[in-house]
Amino acid sequence: MIPYRVLWWVVFAVMAIPLLQLIAFAFTGGLGANPIEFINRHLGDWALRSLLVALSATPLKILFGWTWAVRMRRMLGLWAFAYVALHITNYVAIDQFFDWAAIGTDLVKRTYITVGMGAFTILFTLAATSNKRAIKYMGGKAWIRVHKYVYGAAILGCWHYYAMVKADVLPPLIHIAILTGLLGIRIWHNIKTKKT
Amino acid sequence: MHIKIRKSWELGEQDVTPEKIFKQRRNFLKTGVAAIAGGLAGGLLSSHAFAAWPKAGDMLSGITKTDFDPGIDLTPFDKVSTYNNFYEFGTGKDEPLYAAKDFQTEPWKVEIAGACAKPGHYDFEDLIKPHPLEERIYRHRCVETWSMVVPWIGVSLADVIKRLEPTSKAKYVAFETLLDPVRMPGQRRQVLQWPYVEGLRMDEAMNPLTMLSVGLYGRTLPPQNGAPLRLVVPWKYGFKGIKSIVKITFTENEPPTSWNRSARHEYGFYANVNPEVSHPRWSQAKERLIGEFFKKKTLMFNGYGDEVAGLYKNMDLAKFF
Numbered sequence: 326m327i328p329y330r331v332l333w334w335v336v337f338a339v340m341a342i343p344l345l346q347l348i349a350f351a352f353t354g355g356l357g358a359n360p361i362e363f364i365n366r367h368l369g370d371w372a373l374r375s376l377l378v379a380l381s382a383t384p385l386k387i388l389f390g391w392t393w394a395v396r397m398r399r400m401l402g403l404w405a406f407a408y409v410a411l412h413i414t415n416y417v418a419i420d421q422f423f424d425w426a427a428i429g430t431d432l433v434k435r436t437y438i439t440v441g442m443g444a445f446t447i448l449f450t451l452a453a454t455s456n457k458r459a460i461k462y463m464g465g466k467a468w469i470r471v472h473k474y475v476y477g478a479a480i481l482g483c484w485h486y487y488a489m490v491k492a493d494v495l496p497p498l499i500h501i502a503i504l505t506g507l508l509g510i511r512i513w514h515n516i517k518t519k520k521t
Numbered sequence: 522m523h524i525k526i527r528k529s530w531e532l533g534e535q536d537v538t539p540e541k542i543f544k545q546r547r548n549f550l551k552t553g554v555a556a557i558a559g560g561l562a563g564g565l566l567s568s569h570a571f572a573a574w575p576k577a578g579d580m581l582s583g584i585t586k587t588d589f590d591p592g593i594d595l596t597p598f599d600k601v602s603t604y605n606n607f608y609e610f611g612t613g614k615d616e617p618l619y620a621a622k623d624f625q626t627e628p629w630k631v632e633i634a635g636a637c638a639k640p641g642h643y644d645f646e647d648l649i650k651p652h653p654l655e656e657r658i659y660r661h662r663c664v665e666t667w668s669m670v671v672p673w674i675g676v677s678l679a680d681v682i683k684r685l686e687p688t689s690k691a692k693y694v695a696f697e698t699l700l701d702p703v704r705m706p707g708q709r710r711q712v713l714q715w716p717y718v719e720g721l722r723m724d725e726a727m728n729p730l731t732m733l734s735v736g737l738y739g740r741t742l743p744p745q746n747g748a749p750l751r752l753v754v755p756w757k758y759g760f761k762g763i764k765s766i767v768k769i770t771f772t773e774n775e776p777p778t779s780w781n782r783s784a785r786h787e788y789g790f791y792a793n794v795n796p797e798v799s800h801p802r803w804s805q806a807k808e809r810l811i812g813e814f815f816k817k818k819t820l821m822f823n824g825y826g827d828e829v830a831g832l833y834k835n836m837d838l839a840k841f842f
Contacts, residue, residue, distance in 0.1 A: 357615060358604035358811050359667055422815060430804060437802070489802070492783050493612040493712045 329393060336397055340378070340404040343371040344411075364415050372408035373482045376448075377503055379405050380479055384510040399455050402475065406452040409445055437488035444481035447474045479504050581674055581736045585655045595658065596669035596811050598738045604811065605745045606663065607764055608712055609698065609705035620706055621744035626765075629749050635695070635771035638686035645749055649735055651684065652676040656739075657732060659755035661762075662794045662823045666816075668808045673753050674736035679727045687723070687771045694726040695719070695776035696752060697768035705765075713779050719752065719763035720776035720790065722832075730755055730828050733766075756825040758792045789842040793833070794823035798842045 327335075347367055350356050356363045379401035382394035394401075421428050431438045451472055453459070460468045483504055487497040603618050610617035610624075629645040654674055662668045682694065700716035702708040708715045725731065732753040735742060742748040747764025754761045760780050770776070780788035787801050796806045796819040807816040822829050833841075 358600035359614075359809070361809070361814075362667070424816075427804060427807070434799070434804075435802060491802070492608070493710075495710070495712075 329396070332393060333397060333400065337400060337404075340375060340401065343367065343408070361415070361420050365412065365420060368408055368412035368415060369486070372405060372412050373479075373486060373500055375401065375405035375408050376475075376479050376482055377500065377507065380475065380504070380507045384507050387510055387514045403452060403455060406448045409448050413442075413445055437485050440481050440488065441485035444478045444485060447478040447481070451475060451478070476508060580740055581654060583654055584674055584739070585653050593660075593670055593810070594812075595672055600811050601669060601671055601737060602743045602746060606665075606759065607707075607745055607747065609707045609715075609717065609765070610745065611707050612712055616707075617745035621748075624704060624744035624748065626744070626749040629767075631750065631766060632768040633685055633770075634768065636688045636690040636773065637771045638688065639684070648681060649676055649733070649750070652680045654735070655732075659730075659732075659753060660823050661753075661755065661759055662808060662819065664758040664760060664788070664792070664800060664803070664805075666803045666805065666808050666819075667811055668819075669811050672738055673732060673734045674739065675732045675734035675753065677729060678731040678733045678752070679729060681733055682726060685769075685771075690773045691771035692723055693772045693774065693776055694721050694723060695768075695770040695772050696721075696763045696766050697770075698763055699765045699767045713783055716767075717763060717779045718776065718782075719761055719778050720772075721752075721754065721761075722775075724832055725754070725829075728829060728832065730825060756794055756822040756829045758794060760788070761792050791833075791838075791841050793829075793838065793842075794819060795821060795838055795842065797821075798839050 347364065350363075351360075379398060382398045382401065385391045385394045417423065417428060421431075432442060433439070451474065454463065454468065454471065463471065483497065483501045486500060487494060490497055604614050605617040606614060607617040607621065610620035630642050631645050631648055632642050633640050633648075654676060656672055656674050658670060658672045660668060661671050678694075696719045698715075698717040699705065700708065702715075721731070732755075734747070734751050734753045735749060737743075737746060742751065747762070750766045751764040752762050752766065761778075775790055778788070778790055778792075780792075781790055794805070799805050805819055808819045809816045820826075
C-alpha cells in the first residue's frame with residue numbers, strides 16, 4: 326500500500342502537469358501561431374477536466390469503496406479552480422487586455438461567456454470557502470449545501486464548452502457524457518440507500 | 522503586346538517599400554529568387570507554357586508581381602502553413618499540417634458545369650496555364666477574429682470564368698471541394714455536410730480582387746492550405762475561400778454554402794468582413810493579426826471597400842451578412 330501522504334503528492338503533481346506543459350510549451354515555441362488562443366483552449370480544457378476529476382471522488386467511493394479520493398477532494402477542487410482562474414485571467418488580461426467594454430458586451434451577448442462566468446462565480450465562492458475557518462463559520466450543514474453548487478458549476482462548464490464549439494461537438498459531448506455518468510452514479514446511489 | 526492597367530490596389534515601383542517588409546522580402550527572395558526574376562519576364566507575356574506543373578511544395582515560375590501592399594509585414598510562412606482551418610483534415614488548427622502531409626494532388630481534374638459554353642472535365646493545369654500567375658499580398662481575415670497577411674500566387678478568377686463563357690443564366694458560381702474520406706480523413710465524421718461547398722454572386726466572382734490561388738510564398742500551395750487550387754476572396758471571411766476545388770458550377774440560383782448550412786443564423790451567404798455586424802460567437806469589431814499581441818480594429822470589407830463596396834450598394838448588410 327502506498328502511504329496516503331505520498332499518494333496525495335502524486336495526485337497533486339499529476340494535476341500540475343497541464344500547467345507545467347503550458348510553461349514548457351511557452352519556452353519551446355510549442356504554443357503555435359496563435360499562442361493566446363492556444364493558452365485559452367488549454368486552460369479551459371483542463372479546467373473542465375479537473376472539475377470532472379474532482380467530481381469522480383465520490384463515485385470512486387460508491388463503486389469501489391475507495392476513500393482516499395474523497396479525502397483529496399479539496400485539493401482536486403482547488404486545482405480545478407486554479408485552471409478556471411488562469412483561464413479567465415488569460416481571457417481578461419491577455420486576450421481582451423482589460424477592454425472592459427468588449428468584455429461587458431461578451432458577457433451580455435454571448436451565451437457561452439455568460440454561462441462560463443456563472444461557472445467561475447460558483448467555483449470562486451467554493452474556493453474561497455474551502456478552508457477550516459469557513460466551515461466552522463458557516464456550520465457543516467450549510468457548508469455542504471453551498472458546496473453542492475459544484476454540480477451547477479460543472480453543468481455550466483459543459484454548457485460553456487458545448488456552446489462555444491463551432492461544429493465539432495464530439496469533444497464537448499464526451500465531457501457531457503462523463504459528467505452525466507458521474508452525477509448518475511450519485512443519483513442511483515442515493516435512491517438505493519434511501520430504499521434500504 | 523500586353524497592356525497593363527493599374528488598379529487602385531496596385532502599387533507602382535516608385536512606392537517605397539517599408540524597411541521591415543523589404544527585409545522580409547529579401548529573405549523571401551533568398552529562397553524564391555527564381556520566382557520573382559521569372560516574374561519580371563513573365564509579366565510581359567499574356568500566357569505561359571509550363572513544361573510540367575511543379576510538384577506540391579515546388580517553386581512556381583513566371584509570376585507577375587501585382588503588388589497589393591497592405592502596409593504591414595507578411596505573416597511568416599511557418600505560421601501560414603501550420604495554423605489552418607481545414608476540417609477535411611481535422612478540426613484542430615494544427616491537425617491539417619500532419620493529416621494532409623501525403624495528400625496526393627496529381628492528377629487533379631476540375632469539373633466545369635452549369636450555365637456556360639465550355640463545360641467539361643479539365644486538367645487543373647489547363648484551367649490555370651493560359652493566365653498570368655500573379656503574386657498578390659492580401660489581408661486574410663478569419664471569422665474567428667484572427668488575421669494574416671499572405672502573399673498568394675494565382676490567377677484572376679474573372680479571367681478563368683471569361684474563358685469558360687458563362688451564359689446569361691449564370692448568376693452565381695458554385696464551388697465544391699474534393700469528397701474522398703480516404704484521402705481526407707476529416708470527412709469520415711460528419712462534422713460538416715461533405716463535400717464542402719461555397720459560392721459567389723457572379724459580380725463578386727468577376728471582381729478583379731477575386732483569385733483562384735495555386736500557391737503562396739512563391740511555391741505551390743501546401744496541402745494544408747488547400748492544394749492544388751483554392752479560392753481567395755480577401756474582403757470576405759476566410760471560410761469563403763474554399764480549398765482543394767474539384768468542381769465549379771454556374772448557377773441561376775444562390776448555391777448552398779457549407780457553414781450557412783451548418784448554422785444559418787451565424788454564417789450568411791455573403792460573409793463580408795464587417796466590424797459592425799457582430800457574430801453570435803465573436804464581436805467582429807477587432808481582430809488579432811497572427812504574431813501581434815494587441816488586437817486591432819477590423820476594417821469594413823477587410824480594407825477593400827474601394828474595390829467592392831459598390832457590389833452591395835442597396836443591400837442591408839446586417840440582413841445579408
